[in-house]
Amino acid sequence: MTDVGGIAADQLASYVERIEKLEEEKANLMADIKEVYGEAKALGFDVKILRQIIRLRKMEEHERIEQEEILDVYKRALGMV
Amino acid sequence: MTDVGGIAADQLASYVERIEKLEEEKANLMADIKEVYGEAKALGFDVKILRQIIRLRKMEEHERIEQEEILDVYKRALGMV
Amino acid sequence: MTDVGGIAADQLASYVERIEKLEEEKANLMADIKEVYGEAKALGFDVKILRQIIRLRKMEEHERIEQEEILDVYKRALGMV
Amino acid sequence: MTDVGGIAADQLASYVERIEKLEEEKANLMADIKEVYGEAKALGFDVKILRQIIRLRKMEEHERIEQEEILDVYKRALGMV
DNA sequence: CTGCCATTTTACCGGC
DNA sequence: GCCGGTAAAATGGCAG
Numbered sequence A, B, C, D: 001m002t003d004v005g006g007i008a009a010d011q012l013a014s015y016v017e018r019i020e021k022l023e024e025e026k027a028n029l030m031a032d033i034k035e036v037y038g039e040a041k042a043l044g045f046d047v048k049i050l051r052q053i054i055r056l057r058k059m060e061e062h063e064r065i066e067q068e069e070i071l072d073v074y075k076r077a078l079g080m081v
Numbered sequence E: 001c002t003g004c005c006a007t008t009t010t011a012c013c014g015g016c
Numbered sequence F: 001g002c003c004g005g006t007a008a009a010a011t012g013g014c015a016g
Helices: A007-042 A047-077 B008-042 B047-058 B061-077 C007-042 C047-077 D008-042 D047-058 D061-077
Strands: none
Touching: A007 A047, A007 B008, A007 B047, A007 D061, A047 B008, A047 C047, B008 B047, B047 D061, B061 C007, B061 D047, C007 C047, C007 D008, C007 D047, C047 D008, D008 D047
16 A cells, blocks of 8 residues: 555656646646735725625625525425425 | 725726636636545545645755754653654 | 753743643533534434524624724725724 | 424524533633743744644654654655655 | 545734 | 734545
8 A cells, every 4th residue: 555665656756746736836826816916906906805805705606505505404304305 | 095986896896807717717726636636545645644745845945854853852852752 | 042951841841731731621612512513413403504503693793893894994095094 | 303493492592502602612712722822932932833743742652653654655755865 | 435515723924 | 023814724524
């Protein structure tokens, strides 16, 4: 299982590489996002509020999903499958 | 400053859109990363350790050494050898 | 600063102890909470929903605070101190 | 099962109360812990490392050793010496 | 027993 | 330089 002498070392290296590549892309995106916030700020928008907006819009979706889940739970509880 | 009446509303909408688009891409990447960890796990690698490796490699070498040294000092002070 | 040979070792040990003690109490509380959820579940309540209730009630308070904060931000933005 | 009409409503309210009370105590403890870390920091201790220590001490000794060993194996496999 | 979701914890980043 | 809040990582519980 964990004999990382032999070909497993190559596999391990491969996984590490793939993850690091993806993480780098992610870091770039995060930097982009930050930049956008910076721009907005430079134009006078309140970043804190802006973040709240983003969060709320995300939540609205989640909330909808969640509501559906609750509904579903109750349906099941009532045998309405 | 924050009078979001007039063209500013458009700007605000634009920023929100841009951010949400970037965040979506980010979410996708995160899903990809998760998937890679899943693969590695399926082949018998220890995911927890793998994450540690990724974390360690993110640090500058000297920084990592330094932290390990401090940790060691604390361990000795506490008799954790 | 970090010469942990000498009295500093005692200090360090003291901090570690204090933290561990508090963490233990916290762990106990968490166990208690879990137990309560377990009881409720045993009586037929849906734990997931119950958690949502708790979360919502907590949020309502936070939301209120948050609203006040936003209001404050806008007041400041408008020079209404 | 989840018909919360009748006496069950009282039960539900009771559970909510109990949980909220426990959560409040938990919040207090968390504040205390934070305070202790703050004190330690004020005296020159490295909080981040201190947290690592606490985490390490939470593990069983042999478990900790084992993890360190696996980590070492992975490091070698990746040429991180 | 595995994968998923929620919770908790850690680290980061900005303002004061 | 610290402190607060905010987001990411990691851990743990639960269901299927």
